[in-house]
Amino acid sequence: MDTVVLENISKSYIKDAPPALENVSFSVKKGELFGLIGPDGAGKSTIFRILTTLLLSDAGKATVAGYDVVKDFHQIRSCVGYMPGKFSLYQDLTVEENLNFFATLFGTTIAENYALIKDIYEQIAPFKDRRAGKLSGGMKQKLALSCALVHRPEVLFLDEPTTGVDAVSRQEFWDMLKRLKNEGITIVVSTPYMDEASLCERIALIQTGHILSIDTPDNIVAAYPGKLYALRSPKVHLLLPDTRSYEGIRQCYAAGEKLHVAFQEDGKDHPAQLLTYLKNKGHQTVDIKEIRPDIEDCFIEKLSNPK
Numbered sequence: 001m002d003t004v005v006l007e008n009i010s011k012s013y014i015k016d017a018p019p020a021l022e023n024v025s026f027s028v029k030k031g032e033l034f035g036l037i038g039p040d041g042a043g044k045s046t047i048f049r050i051l052t053t054l055l056l057s058d059a060g061k062a063t064v065a066g067y068d069v070v071k072d073f074h075q076i077r078s079c080v081g082y083m084p085g086k087f088s089l090y091q092d093l094t095v096e097e098n099l100n101f102f103a104t105l106f107g108t109t110i111a112e113n114y115a116l117i118k119d120i121y122e123q124i125a126p127f128k129d130r131r132a133g134k135l136s137g138g139m140k141q142k143l144a145l146s147c148a149l150v151h152r153p154e155v156l157f158l159d160e161p162t163t164g165v166d167a168v169s170r171q172e173f174w175d176m177l178k179r180l181k182n183e184g185i186t187i188v189v190s191t192p193y194m195d196e197a198s199l200c201e202r203i204a205l206i207q208t209g210h211i212l213s214i215d216t217p218d219n220i221v222a223a224y225p226g227k228l229y230a231l232r233s234p235k236v237h238l239l240l241p242d243t244r245s246y247e248g249i250r251q252c253y254a255a256g257e258k259l260h261v262a263f264q265e266d267g268k269d270h271p272a273q274l275l276t277y278l279k280n281k282g283h284q285t286v287d288i289k290e291i292r293p294d295i296e297d298c299f300i301e302k303l304s305n306p307k
Ligand SMILES: Nc1ncnc2c1ncn2[C@@H]1O[C@H](COP(=O)(O)OP(=O)(O)OP(=O)(O)O)[C@@H](O)[C@H]1O
Pocket: 013, 014, 019, 020, 038, 039, 040, 041, 042, 043, 044, 045, 046, 047, 160
């Protein structure tokens, strides 16, 4: 049986406004590390609030660990750990007081499940007497994760845990998630960072309340239709409108210092023809190279061609 199941979940916050979620369905297997990948406003937090029984959906059905999110909210609350995007810590309590507070809420003690949080908690233990409000972003995140784990949940919901956290702490955080997964905990994590998608076993790409795609990161990349190229030029900002004006371009967008380009058809002469066209427009030093799409490229492709 799948540990998390959503069937046609819909939710609107405001009458007559576009819904936050519309017919969202997916399931997460026991022990899986599953990612919800999408930009701000996509509906990720709404999914977490429904699954953690903090919000009722308007339609559809969802279960967590076999329990119904409406009927069995008591059971769900005791078997899940939730790290919301914001406000999960008491800023005026110290690190240790926060952890003790969450342990007490769940009728347990820090000592009882210390083995599970040891690796994480040891990194913040030197600051155990510091108020949570005075911790760095990375330390807050480790404390929030320790608090979400203190009762050894079956399922862990993490809403954008790495937003606003430095690159090293982000990497350490994902290493921790892998260790927790190896302990048998099912993890659903959301992120707006496309590079983190490849660290999940399966992902759902989500945008404006709709799931665009669900699969392993490798399968999503493999399903990219056709070839993708990177164009480089010293004046890349001028290159964008001229490349877009070339007939036969399916996609053209800025990606860091480069442009990513896909043709409507993958003829082998197309890259050279595009370069000639751009040279005639005054772009003398343009370089084109075929590249492997990443999740962000797949996301952009799905947005323009959802089927
Ligand atoms: N309490 C609320 N009242 C009204 N609209 C809301 C509320 N919460 C969310 N929304 C709207 O619902 C949509 C989905 O928001 P949600 O917070 O679930 O997205 P998200 O993917 O988690 O993005 P973010 O990272 O910005 O929170 C957005 O359009 C948002 O403005």
